[in-house]
Amino acid sequence: MVLRKERIFYLDELRAIAILLVLLAHTIKYFPVNIDYLASPTLLSYLAISRMGVPLFFMLSGALLLNKEYSISQFLKKRFSRVLIPAAFWYIILFLSVAYVNAFNFDLVSIWIYDAPFPWFVCAIIGIYLLMPVFNSFVKEHGTKGAEYFLFVWFIFIILINLHLTEEYYVTLIFQNFGVYMGYVVLGYYLTNKEFNIYSLPMAIFSSLIFIICLAINVYNAWNFTTIVYIESISIIIQCCALFLILRYLAKFASFNPKSALSKLHTFIEKSFIGTVIYLFSICSYTIYLMHEHIINLLSQYYPITSFDLVPVVFVLLAASSLIGAVLLSKIPILNKLVGVH
Template sequence: MVLMKDRIFYFDELRALAILFVLLAHVIQYFPININYMTSPTLLSYLTISRMGVPLFFMLSGALLLNKEYSLGSFFKKRFTRVLIPAAFWYIILLISVASANGFNFDLAYLWGQGAEFPWFVCAIIGVYLVMPVFNSFIKEYGMKGVEYFILIWVILLILTNSCLVENYYIGLIFANVGIYIGYAVLGYYLANNDFNIYSLPMVVFCLIIFIATIGYNMYNAFYFAVPVYIESISIIIQCSALFLIFRYLSKFAVFNPKNSLSKVHNFVEKSIIGRIVYILSISSYAIYLMHIIVVNFLLQYYPIETFNLIPVVFLLLAIITLAIVFVLSKIPGLNKIVGIH
């Protein structure tokens, strides 16, 4: 396990937020079975925030893994081991828990119908890892100009995909598997490493305004027009980019202006119990993702969500319980890699 002092704290902050967004999204998806969350204005309003979870994970992967020196063998061995072993571990537990709740019926078709499907996110990660060495070489060869070129093409294709002005079936196929996710990975690398030549505090303020405006725009469309947002939506890309830069430049501002009140608050958070919780959430985010459906199924047996005000309650319980479980597991020697704590 990597020590706190060896980590980039704003990466941990973003990863902690990302897993909380994912938990919120899945609590919403389990909202009363008689309501389709994709047509409920209130639930769609919640989703405008929680949709950022998955993109942020891929952005952080790109920031950490692109433009690096490594051999294909070592890259695939390390990445796939970290992904597949915990995924298999928690999936077996999920199958057992669902089967035991239904008379120990281990028929796979039945279990999948009960929500015990293999996590799609794991498949997306594998797909991105398979093509990441190609993009790693591309970035090493062409630098930031190559990154900007790719992001431009990526955004243009996304605009066309979301547009009703063109036949988008074939363009959509480009993003059917890993296109959207590797795009977020490259975007994350770009936002983490590009020098925007803007002072830290003005950048934080500017991005905060953009972030709030985009959230407001998405919530307005969701609440009044029941318009859902997806991870390929341009507004989600803007939200995630703004949030990423807020944390990057707030961290940078705190380093170079330690006596500023804002910096003191930031440094206090990093060194306090809050920073410790952020760290645990960050290193345990993959484990939490893999096991939280088991906890959700358990919670909904005792706290079925029947009113909107129960969403925050169930979300908070889910976050506390999953965090407590991974904290206990992290104390057991040799279990970290198996359960997905890194």
């Protein structure tokens, strides 16, 4: 586990926001019971807000792992152990819980094993890690200019997807199942390292306006059943960029203007209980992702709700219980090596 003082706080803020948005998306998916979230304008509005969660995780991978010095073997060994060991651990826990619920009826359990999906995000991140050394070499050689070239090509394909001009199966296979994710990775690196010729505070304000406008449009469209946004939607890409730049440039402004009120507020948040919670959500994000469906199953059994008005309450319960559970597990010897906290 990296010491808190050695971490970049705005990246921890982004990771904490990302995992909370993933929890919100899954709260919408599983709660309330017997209501189709695609038929509810309220739930679709929540969905429009939560869509940024997964893209932000991919962007953080690029921000932290591209343009670095490492051997391929060292990189793959470290990354795969950090991803696969916790995923296997929680998959085994899920298997045992399913077996227990089914009274160890091995016919039912075997059906579950055949049908149960492995977490798609784990599969996606494995694919990204396999290709990361290639992109790392490219970025090391060409820097932000190389990233700009890739992002230009990527955005052209994004436009084609949004215009529904990529229906051929091979384009879908090559690009939508890989290119969208890797594009976010390169985008995260680019937004972390590109120096824009704009002062920090105006950049943060401008990015905030763009973020609010895109979010308002997405919520309005969702409320009126006009458009359902996905991670390849242009508006989601713009929102993620705007949020990334807001937090980056607020942190930059605070560091260069230590006597300003904004800097004092930023320092207070980072050093206070709020900052501790943000840090814990960040380092526990992967564990929370892997374990939260177990908590959802428990909540759905003991706290079933049939009204979407209580979605915020369930979301808070899910976030709090997931964080507490992850922190407690990280304190237990041996388990702390398996659950995925880092």
